[in-house]
Amino acid sequence: MIVWYLNHYASVPDAGAPSRPHHLAGIFRKYGHTMVVFCASFHHHMLRLSSPINENELSIYGDVPYYHIAARYYAGNGWRRFLNMRDFARGLARLRDYFKSAGLPRPDVIIASSPHVFIWPPARKLSRYFQCPIIGEVRDLWPQELVDVGRYSAWHPGILWMSAIEKRAYRDSAAVVSLLPAVRDFMEQRGLASDRFVHIPNGVSADEWAEEPEPLPDEYQRLVDQIKMHGKLLVVYTGAHGIPNALDQVLDLQKLVTGERSYHFVFIGDGINKPGLQNRAHRERINFVTFLPRMKKSIVRSALLQADICFIGWQNKEIYQYGISPNKIGDYFMAGKPVVHAVNAGNDPVRDAGAGISLEPYNPEQLDETLRRFAAMDPQERREMGERGRRYALDHLEWGLLGKKYVELCERIAAQRGSVDR
Numbered sequence: 496m497i498v499w500y501l502n503h504y505a506s507v508p509d510a511g512a513p514s515r516p517h518h519l520a521g522i523f524r525k526y527g528h529t530m531v532v533f534c535a536s537f538h539h540h541m542l543r544l545s546s547p548i549n550e551n552e553l554s555i556y557g558d559v560p561y562y563h564i565a566a567r568y569y570a571g572n573g574w575r576r577f578l579n580m581r582d583f584a585r586g587l588a589r590l591r592d593y594f595k596s597a598g599l600p601r602p603d604v605i606i607a608s609s610p611h612v613f614i615w616p617p618a619r620k621l622s623r624y625f626q627c628p629i630i631g632e633v634r635d636l637w638p639q640e641l642v643d644v645g646r647y648s649a650w651h652p653g654i655l656w657m658s659a660i661e662k663r664a665y666r667d668s669a670a671v672v673s674l675l676p677a678v679r680d681f682m683e684q685r686g687l688a689s690d691r692f693v694h695i696p697n698g699v700s701a702d703e704w705a706e707e708p709e710p711l712p713d714e715y716q717r718l719v720d721q722i723k724m725h726g727k728l729l730v731v732y733t734g735a736h737g738i739p740n741a742l743d744q745v746l747d748l749q750k751l752v753t754g755e756r757s758y759h760f761v762f763i764g765d766g767i768n769k770p771g772l773q774n775r776a777h778r779e780r781i782n783f784v785t786f787l788p789r790m791k792k793s794i795v796r797s798a799l800l801q802a803d804i805c806f807i808g809w810q811n812k813e814i815y816q817y818g819i820s821p822n823k824i825g826d827y828f829m830a831g832k833p834v835v836h837a838v839n840a841g842n843d844p845v846r847d848a849g850a851g852i853s854l855e856p857y858n859p860e861q862l863d864e865t866l867r868r869f870a871a872m873d874p875q876e877r878r879e880m881g882e883r884g885r886r887y888a889l890d891h892l893e894w895g896l897l898g899k900k901y902v903e904l905c906e907r908i909a910a911q912r913g914s915v916d917r
Contacts, residue, residue, distance in 0.1 A: 505534035522898025610635035643814035675818035677841030736766030799830035808837035828884035850884030
C-alpha cells in the first residue's frame with residue numbers, strides 16, 4: 496500500500512526534530528507499506544539545515560521518502576506566511592501533472608493533515624484524480640482556533656470561507672483522524688459521519704529516548720549547575736513561545752512577591768512572542784526566568800533529564816474544550832519528570848497519568864503555591880510522580896502502538912475502496 500501524507504509542517508531529521516509524519520512513516524514501513532511525506536521546502540518549525548533541501552524532488556531521509564513543495568520564506572504571522580501556505584497548496588494541486596516524472600508512486604490512500612484548511616481542496620482533487628480515498632487529519636481546529644485564540648470574528652469573510660472548506664472536508668473524508676479526543680460532536684455537527692471519527696494523539700518514541708542525549712552547551716550547563724547549586728527548583732519549559740503557549744502567566748508571578756524564590760524557570764525555544772516576553776522580563780526585573788534559544792531535540796532531552804519539574808500552560812479559551820495533544824507532554828513524561836499543567840481543557844493527560852499537578856490557567860497565586868509545594872516535596876515523591884508519567888507514555892502514547900492503529904485504519908479504508916497492495 497502506498498500512502499501520501501500531505502503535511503505542510505513536517506520536518507526531515509536534519510532540518511528539525513523528527514515529527515509525527517517521520518515516526519508514522521517508519522511504522523508503516525515495518526508493516527510493509529510505503530508512506531511518502533509531502534511538506535513545504537520552508538516553514539517556521541525548521542532548524543537551520545545541515546544540508547540543502549531539494550525542492551520539488553523526491554529525497555530519502557532515514558529510509559523515509561520526502562517530497563518538498565517549493566514555498567517561500569517568511570517570518571512571523573504576516574502575509575508572507577499566508578503566501579507560504581498558498582505556495583504549498585498550489586504545489587500540491589500541480590502534482591498530478593508531473594508525479595510520474597518526479598518518481599512518485601501512485602497513492603492508494605491520501606492523508607491530508609491540517610492545521611490550515613488550504614490543504615483540503617488540492618488533496619480532494621488528488622484523491623479524485625488517483626481514485627483513492629482521503630483521510631483528513633486534524634491537528635489544530637481551524638478556523639475555530641483563529642476565532643477563539645486569534646480573536647477573529649466568526650463572521651469574518653475569511654473565517655466563513657475556511658469554515659465552508661472545513662465542512663466539505665468532513666463530508667468527503669473516508670475517515671477523520673483527530674489529535675483532539677473530545678471533538679467528535681463538534682465535527683459531527685459540521686457534517687462528519689459518526690463512524691468516521693478516529694482519535695490518534697501525538698506520540699513518543701521509546702527508541703529515541705533510549706539514545707544517549709547530546710550534552711548542553713557549556714554556558715547553558717553552567718546555568719543549570721548554578722541554579723541547582725543555589726538550591727532552586729529547576730522548572731523547564733521547552734517549545735514554541737507563541738500566543739497559545741501562554742508563557743506570560745509565568746511572568747505574572749512577579750506581581751505576588753519580589754526577591755528570592757524557591758524556583759527558577761528555564762524557557763527553551765523560540766517564537767513570535769519571545770521578544771515581548773524577554774522585554775517584559777527585563778522591564779519588570781524578573782530574575783526567576785531565563786530564556787535559552789531553540790536547540791536540537793537531542794540536546795533538549797539533556798535539559799529535561801536534569802530538570803526537577805516541567806511546565807506547560809494554556810490560555811483559558813473555549814477552544815480547548817475539544818481537547819489537547821501537545822508533543823511536549825509526551826517528552827516530559829519520557830524524561831520521568833513531574834509536570835505543572837496550567838490547563839482548562841476537555842482532557843488532561845497529566846491528571847490521567849497522575850504525573851503532576853494541574854491548576855487553573857492564569858492563576859498566579861495557585862501557580863506559586865504549586866511550585867512551592869514541589870520545592871518542599873521529597874525528591875523521591877517527585878521521582879515516583881515522574882515515573883507514573885513515563886509508564887503512561889509507554890502504555891498509551893508509544894509510536895509503535897499509535898502507528899499500528901493508523902496502519903490498520905489505512906488498510907481498512909483502502910480495502911473498502913477495492914485497493915490492493917501493489
